[in-house]
Amino acid sequence: METAEIQRRFLKFFESNGHTVVPSAPLPAFEDPNLLFVPAGMVPFVPYFLGQATPDWNRATSVQKCIRTPDIDEVGKTSRHGTFFQMNGNFSFGDYFKEQAIRFAWDLTTGSVESGGLGLDGDRIWATVYLDDDEAIDIWHRQIGLPLDRIVRRGQADNMWSMGIPGPCGPCSELYYDRGPDYGPEGGPEVDEDRYLEFWNLVFMQNIRGGGPAKEGYEVTGDLPKKNIDTGMGMERMAALLQGVDNMYETDQVRPIIDKASQLTGKRYGVSTSHTASESHPDDIRFRVIGDHVRSSLMLIGDGVVPSNEGRGYVLRRLMRRAIRAVRLLGYDKPAMPELLPVAMERMSTAYPELRTDFERISSYAYGEEEAFLQTLKHGTTILDTAVSETKSEGGRTLSGSKAFELHDTYGFPIDLTLEMAEEQGLSVDQEAFRQLMTEQRQRAKADAAARKTGHADLSAYWQILQEQGPTDWKAYETLETESR
Numbered sequence: 486m487e488t489a490e491i492q493r494r495f496l497k498f499f500e501s502n503g504h505t506v507v508p509s510a511p512l513p514a515f516e517d518p519n520l521l522f523v524p525a526g527m528v529p530f531v532p533y534f535l536g537q538a539t540p541d542w543n544r545a546t547s548v549q550k551c552i553r554t555p556d557i558d559e560v561g562k563t564s565r566h567g568t569f570f571q572m573n574g575n576f577s578f579g580d581y582f583k584e585q586a587i588r589f590a591w592d593l594t595t596g597s598v599e600s601g602g603l604g605l606d607g608d609r610i611w612a613t614v615y616l617d618d619d620e621a622i623d624i625w626h627r628q629i630g631l632p633l634d635r636i637v638r639r640g641q642a643d644n645m646w647s648m649g650i651p652g653p654c655g656p657c658s659e660l661y662y663d664r665g666p667d668y669g670p671e672g673g674p675e676v677d678e679d680r681y682l683e684f685w686n687l688v689f690m691q692n693i694r695g696g697g698p699a700k701e702g703y704e705v706t707g708d709l710p711k712k713n714i715d716t717g718m719g720m721e722r723m724a725a726l727l728q729g730v731d732n733m734y735e736t737d738q739v740r741p742i743i744d745k746a747s748q749l750t751g752k753r754y755g756v757s758t759s760h761t762a763s764e765s766h767p768d769d770i771r772f773r774v775i776g777d778h779v780r781s782s783l784m785l786i787g788d789g790v791v792p793s794n795e796g797r798g799y800v801l802r803r804l805m806r807r808a809i810r811a812v813r814l815l816g817y818d819k820p821a822m823p824e825l826l827p828v829a830m831e832r833m834s835t836a837y838p839e840l841r842t843d844f845e846r847i848s849s850y851a852y853g854e855e856e857a858f859l860q861t862l863k864h865g866t867t868i869l870d871t872a873v874s875e876t877k878s879e880g881g882r883t884l885s886g887s888k889a890f891e892l893h894d895t896y897g898f899p900i901d902l903t904l905e906m907a908e909e910q911g912l913s914v915d916q917e918a919f920r921q922l923m924t925e926q927r928q929r930a931k932a933d934a935a936a937r938k939t940g941h942a943d944l945s946a947y948w949q950i951l952q953e954q955g956p957t958d959w960k961a962y963e964t965l966e967t968e969s970r
């Protein structure tokens with residue numbers, strides 16, 4: 486089943502159950518100063534959960550574009566983490582609660598394909614609930630008929646959902662699909678989250694959290710005015726399950742980018758025979774990074790983000806640079822974006838037609854960024870490689886902070902690029918010393934700026950005029966003429 490069809494079925498199911506279809510918000514989280522990007526479908530609805538605004542409807546459904554930058558290092562190494570993905574959600578604002586939310590998710594997931602469902606095998610589904618949520622266990626077991634040994638209690642990190650910052654939160658119940666022994670050891674989601682693939686999270690949105698750590702160890706400080714439902718089904722994960730592929734990068738929206746990269750580089754994708762992403766050959770991981778990051782870059786520029794050295798623009802820059810480097814590590818050294826980006830656009834414009842009409846603007850940012858980066862790489866790579874071999878020949882395992890600083894300062898290498906490139910050659914980087922040098926540089930810049938402001942400038946020329954001409958009688962406040970004595 487193609488991704489577009491999953492989307493259609495999802496929205497239709499909830500629309501026919503009284504939900505209003507709400508379009509996706511753009512990726513940049515403009516409303517929330519604490520977030521760069523929207524990481525979940527509920528973000529545009531936060532004011533409704535908090536009771537700060539009242540929606541025109543008490544049931545909604547959406548397919549929200551999401552970016553999760555913290556997942557960047559997982560890309561390609563697990564089967565399930567993209568930096569960009571789409572979260573299909575159904576929401577209740579003080580309307581239905583636990584029982585109905587679980588029933589909806591179960592019916593759509595296991596409903597037959599002929600009747601508009603997604604057709605997954607209910608006997609392979611596991612559910613998790615928050616530690617003390619006996620009510621959810623009861624619904625899963627008695628009403629849905631899930632055996633107790635496929636219902637697992639888990640703690641705050643997994644089953645108390647929040648955005649990672651103060652705001653709405655709530656206990657949740659997640660649905661996992663057992664992909665079988667080819668994908669890892671048995672024993673449920675606590676043993677292997679790649680074999681048991683989490684595809685849907687049902688959040689019983691009823692509490693408020695305070696500050697503190699993002700995932701675990703924060704305090705639940707109060708209750709929301711109403712009991713709400715917020716769910717998120719990962720569309721790419723569902724697509725992987727329904728398309729019978731090993732991971733989300735091999736689904737119909739991403740795989741063609743990998744195939745194009747394989748054609749360009751002349752390297753085969755699928756070197757590893759294992760179905761488990763964590764056991765992959767490094768080349769396979771690089772292909773997945775390319776597929777994911779090229780698509781994410783397209784979606785970000787499409788939503789108005791442009792490459793820069795800070796904030797959202799830096800996230801985009803980092804994604805593009807990682808994709809471009811992965812292409813080069815696979816052996817292709819010409820500009821790759823003009824080959825890869827149009828493939829991503831072709832796949833994504835079915836759901837987002839504006840990507841096609843806006844493609845000239847989008848692609849000119851992407852191609853320009855690649856050209857600039859290839860220049861940076863050309864100059865910096867030799868310096869880095871020399872430093873790496875020097876360090877190694879002296880028996881060292883750590884690249885010095887001053888080298889990392891030089892690469893940053895003179896060749897425009899961001900530290901994470903140096904870290905990645907050094908790591909590929911088996912070295913770590915003295916980050917402490919690098920940071921120290923950065924701090925010193927900032928202090929020097931500050932001192933220079935302060936000196937300019939307080940006027941420690943060369944005034945000798947004026948002094949000479951004063952000696953020769955004597956002081957000026959300044960009358961500009963009363964008249965436009967000055968008198969010289």
Ligand code: ATP
Nearest residue numbers: 553556565566567570683684685686717718719722
């Ligand atoms: P995981 O534990 O696998 O990292 P999660 O618990 O962080 O996932 P949730 O915050 O519960 O994910 O998000 C709801 C749903 O969105 C998940 O069940 C999953 O289907 C999907 N999802 C979350 N993160 C990603 C991602 N990085 N890439 C693709 N889909 C994702």
Ligand code: MG
Nearest residue numbers: 553555556566
């Ligand atoms: Mg996660």
Ligand code: MG
Nearest residue numbers: 642643659683
């Ligand atoms: Mg999880």
Ligand code: MG
Nearest residue numbers: 643659683686
């Ligand atoms: Mg989850």
